[in-house]
Amino acid sequence: MLDVPSRPAFIRPPGTVERQARAGQVIAPLSQLRTQKPGRLQVLLADGQSFRLGGNALLQLDAAGLNLSGGQIIAWINPGAVRRQPLRIRTRVGTASIQGTTVFIEDQPDGVLFLSWEGSVEVTASDGTVYTLSSGEVLRATPDGWVGPRRLSSEEVRQRRERSILLNGFEAPMETLPVIERDLGLTP
DSSP states (O other), rough: EEEEESSOEEEEEETTTEOOOOTTTOOTHHHHHHHHTTTTTEEEOTTTTTEEEEEEEEEEEEETEEEEEEEEEEEEEEEEESSSSSSEEEOSSEEEEEEEEEEEEEEOOOOOOOEEESEEEEEEEEEEEEEEEEEEEEEEEEEEEEEEEEOHHHHHHHHHHHHTTSSSOOOOOOHHHHHHHTTTOOOO
């Protein structure tokens, strides 16, 4: 655990009870992480994967990647990290895969939103359909089906950057943030 800027935020290592998450805490494989609004946390794993959770998030670490059951996550692979396999984040509607890029996912009762903050993000729907998102594109799974991908307007990008609970308010750095701001025209 790298940073816990706001609570409530919890960790449950396998075979134990849930406890308060704290900065500097070592996370065992197969642990479960949970936040309750306004709780947020940031994690750096040994293989260079990093992610932030917020809102009412529930995430299970497992051997195949991350399993998000609700809430918000932004995940990235730190520049220079050596990964042979993409980082996979499973949701109830599909799986996002990244390798050297940054993805945001929000799982709410009315649907799941996937956003490529920078780079190429592959989303494989539960029915096997594959969508590829580029920087600044969103895809939404709704009860009526999949919508998108579509490119965010520059105003939508600016508003998301300014208001995001996962891009703002952390002491620990987000190594891909300068790339996001450059790719999406937020910096000169």
